[in-house]
Amino acid sequence: MKYEILKKENSEVTIKVTVAAEEFDKAVLAVYNKDKGKFNIPGFRKGKAPKTIIEKQYGEGVFYEDAVNSLLQLHYEKALDELSIEPVARPDIDIEEVAAKSNLVFTAVVTVAPEFELEGYKGIEVEKINAEVTDEMIDAEIEKTRNMNARLVSVTDRPVQNDDTVIIDYKGFVGEHQFDGGTADDQELVIGSGKFIPGFEEQLVGAKIGDHVDVKVTFPEVYHSDELAGKDAVFHVTVKDIKFKELPELDDEFAKDVSEFDTLDAYKASLKAELEVSSAESAKAAQRDKVIDKVTELITVEIPEKMIETEVDGMLKEFNQQLQQQGLSLDQYVQFTGGTFDALKEQMKPDALARVKTSLVIEKVMNQESIEVTDEDVEVELTKIAEMQKRDLEEIRNLFKQDNFEYLKSNLKSRKTVDFLVDNAKLI
Incomplete structure (x- = not known):
């Protein structure tokens, strides 16, 4: 075998690998011995047909692909080692020559890390990150905990507002057609959460319990359902309940409920x-x-x-x-x-x-x-x-x-x- 570098350009190295004809013929014979049982040749028991007979019926190169694949990986790795090349991506391999009683020749374009100089990294100026804990940060954490411990309370004396949780039934239509996946009963939805298709939640603001609202939307041009992508649709929505989030009072009792401490x-x-x-x-x-x-x-x-x-x-x-x-x-x-x-x-x-x-x-x-x-x-x-x-x-x-x-x-x-x-x- 012979390994040589043909070209170095930017971050690519082109190498040429020549595998001796004797080794290639041995690889072909090994593939024949492994796969000969797969061929049904008239006049021969399965697995007993001579190599030349199989090649005559299926073509001389019938065993070449597997033989080449077995040699490619072996000699590509050896070439990298001998030529001291460290690849950073899969190579582009091209078979130059392949035939019985002939050398197997292939080239590989190998991507390597770019060569560069690096100076000036000592004493480089970088903005210092502030690790100070502010009162605002503490208050934000407390608000998270308050929200986690909030309870939903039904309201009947006002319409839907942003951040409310509504219970709705809905049916979706494109034209006169009620489409699959566009129907639900007792669906819980937080207004402003962005959970539903853009434009849906905003149209429920101002609705009251028992109202029937026609929500008109347009599905995005790129959507997981080709049937709905880019289409105008109408959802017939019934508002069944409106709930708002009631936060616990910020006092010593709250501290006792959420921590091991007795005071806020x-x-x-x-x-x-x-x-x-x-x-x-x-x-x-x-x-x-x-x-x-x-x-x-x-x-x-x-x-x-x-x-x-x-x-x-x-x-x-x-x-x-x-x-x-x-x-x-x-x-x-x-x-x-x-x-x-x-x-x-x-x-x-x-x-x-x-x-x-x-x-x-x-x-x-x-x-x-x-x-x-x-x-x-x-x-x-x-x-x-x-x-x-x-x-x-x-x-x-x-x-x-x-x-x-x-x-x-x-x-x-x-x-x-x-x-x-x-x-x-x-x-x-």
Whole structure:
């Protein structure tokens, strides 16, 4: 076999791989021995037909595809290793030559990380994140708790207002046709929640119990139901009940009900202490993000589109896993939101680009500053994980030992690199 670099251009390397004819013929023979039982040849028992007879009836290349596939992966990986190439995306492979008794020749266009210089990241000026806890923040938390402990009270002496909860029956029509999925009884709806199609909730404001309201709407041009997309519709709505949210009084009794404290002042003091801890943690995380964002601005090289696409694919997998935990699939999400799969991918591209740049920056600084992880660093991290998960330290150690702690070390090196950038940033 022969591996050679044909061309380097921007962030793409074109390599040529030549596999000796003898190896290709052996791969073809291996495929024949594996698959010969699949062919029914007149005059031969199943699996007993000679290779030449099968090739004569089905074509000389009948076994080529599987033979080529088996050699492609093997020699592509070997070529990357021998030529010291680190791909960042799937290659574009082109078969140049393939025939019996001949060399198998293929080329691969490999996307690699762009080469760039990174300077000026030490002492970079970044806006300081304020972690101060204000009275307004405490009041906002209290209001959340009040709303969680509110009760719905029916009203009969006024019409529907914004933020009311209404109980309604409705039937949806497009023209004279009552469409599927547009009918419900005793539906609970918070006015102003945006739960229903745009324009629906607003038209119920001012209605009274027992009123029949014709709600006229237009479905979005992009909608999960092709039958309704872009169509005008009318919902015949009956208002059956109106309820408003009655908040508990803000006093000592409220504090006793929602906390372990006897007075409102003590409850507020406790909330402030909790918020100071969470605010400090949030500010620290936000500060790290700001520093990284600022350093990535130093990258002026163009990022290969394939790197972004690969990152988008990874983000889609993550998102799909999150949806599955909620009992949904990616296809269902796209359908329910009235979008398209391509639109979702396009929407993810800016975040994917930011992720790629962050990864490149961390890798570059890590190498330039010779940041390493010690055995002591690993042991401290293992102890933290064991304590957080309330598991035996030896159990955690054996878990990460399976890959010689490489996954853990990689994460720690990245974290130490970001720590280095934050420590060397100038907060203003």
